[in-house]
Structures are given as structure tokens and as C-alpha cells.
Amino acid sequence: MEIRELREIAEFEQVYELFDGIWHPEPRNVPATVELMIGFAHTGNYVAGAFDGDRLVGASVGFRGGGRSLHSHVTGAAVTGRGIGYALKTHQREWCRKKGLDTITWTFDPLVRRNARFNLVKLGARIEQYLPDFYGEMADAINEGDASDRILAVWSVREAAGASPAPGVATCPVVLEAGEDGRPVAGKSEADVVLVGTPPDVERLRREDPAAARAWREAMREVLGGLLEAGGHVVTLTNHGEYVVTKH
Structure with a gap:
């Protein structure tokens, strides 16, 4: 190429x-x-x-x-x-x-x-x-x-490529995840590190269930957008597609 x-x-x-x-x-x-x-x-x-x-x-x-x-x-x-x-x-x-x-x-x-x-x-x-x-x-x-x-x-441009080390996430609370019906379920936590989930394939969801896709959009804006606006920082993404967010 x-x-x-x-x-x-x-x-x-x-x-x-x-x-x-x-x-x-x-x-x-x-x-x-x-x-x-x-x-x-x-x-x-x-x-x-x-x-x-x-x-x-x-x-x-x-x-x-x-x-x-x-x-x-x-x-x-x-x-x-x-x-x-x-x-x-x-x-x-x-x-x-x-x-x-x-x-x-x-x-x-x-x-x-x-x-x-x-x-x-x-x-x-x-x-x-x-x-x-x-x-x-x-x-x-x-x-x-x-x-x-x-x-x-x-x-x-100057730093080496590759992700930053992620904090231990095994016990971190999940504040946005998919429910049994695939729609987003949002929660809250006072923990310093939280996980914000994503849908497996939002482009497919838009075609097959537009209402569910819009629900994910609103939830992501409220949860991830809210965390970043409050001073949080995204460290990386887990293997399960969750943003790892530190609040400080």
C-alpha cells in the first residue's frame, strides 16, 4: 500500500x-x-x-x-x-x-x-x-x-503511540450498560473510577431499532458527557467496550 x-x-x-x-x-x-x-x-x-x-x-x-x-x-x-x-x-x-x-x-x-x-x-x-x-x-x-x-x-505527534495504562477495572462500578432488552441502563456511583458502556453495534441498532439508538445517544450524552463536563478524564476503553473514566 x-x-x-x-x-x-x-x-x-x-x-x-x-x-x-x-x-x-x-x-x-x-x-x-x-x-x-x-x-x-x-x-x-x-x-x-x-x-x-x-x-x-x-x-x-x-x-x-x-x-x-x-x-x-x-x-x-x-x-x-x-x-x-x-x-x-x-x-x-x-x-x-x-x-x-x-x-x-x-x-x-x-x-x-x-x-x-x-x-x-x-x-x-x-x-x-x-x-x-x-x-x-x-x-x-x-x-x-x-x-x-x-x-x-x-x-x-511527539509521544509514542499506544494506550495509557488503565487502572484496575475488575471492581469498578458500571454507570451505563445494556439491559436485557439491549437498551441503556444508567446509574450513579461515588467511586473515583467508573465504567461507561457502549452498544455493540450502534449503526446496526439505528437501522433495526431507531428508538433504542436514540435512547443510547441520550444516555451517553448524560453520563459520559456529564462526567467529562465535571472534570473527569477517559483513560482507555476496556475489552468489553466500556470507557474507563477517572473523576479527577
């Missing part, structure tokens, strides 16, 4: 088609237009593609944020399980090193367990903020019908 920055209109058109195949967005909700990618690349921002031979199999678009930071706006891969996302992130990190940047930020849906595991465990990014309905209504096949709550992730 070859990862490289993109410069030609035909390459940006391939990225547009790749993203369209992943998200199937309505015209008013495309992740990045060809014109925007051209503008980003021309002004020294990050637009890169992953190629398997001549075929584009993944792409990432980002722009410089405040201070010495890159905001990774959208990253997508045509297939899963081939390490395309990790390869793009690694390339993006090296690009930032060469440009003298210190951090990479991006947002992700706190309900999507596999993304949380990738970001927190594999990459070792840290969570900085819970952002309720960050993008407003999103008209695409993955997000439609749900509020666009997001978590702001921050990844150090």
Missing part, C-alpha cells in the same frame, strides 16, 4: 467517489467537496490517499487548526481489516512532524465502539471534550436520524 499526498483534480475526484461510497450522503452533506480538497491542498493542508496499485482504497482530509495543530476532518477506507486507517494516521502523524506541528485532533461518535477502540487503544489518543450535536443534522446513510454528538480526540 502506498500513502501519498494528492495534487491532481482526478485524484480529488477519486476521493469524492470513495467518500460517497462509504457514507452515501445527500448532496448537501458531502464530507468534502472536490473544490474544498483542491483549496486545502493548495494552501498547505493535508489531503492524502492510500493506494493499492492504481486503486484508491482510503483517504484523509485535514486542515491546520489553532496553534501547532492539524484537525483531521474526515478519514475513510473502502474496506476494513486491512490496516488502511492506521496507515493513513501514521502517514498523517509523520507529515505533522515534518511540518513542526505538535498535535492532531479529530472527532468521533462516542457510541461507535470500534472507532473508540481504534482511537483510544491502538493510537493512544486522549479525549478532550464531549460535543453535543456537533454537526447538527447529518443526511447520510450512517448518521441520519440521530443527533451528531461527537468526542474531540487529541493525539500527540
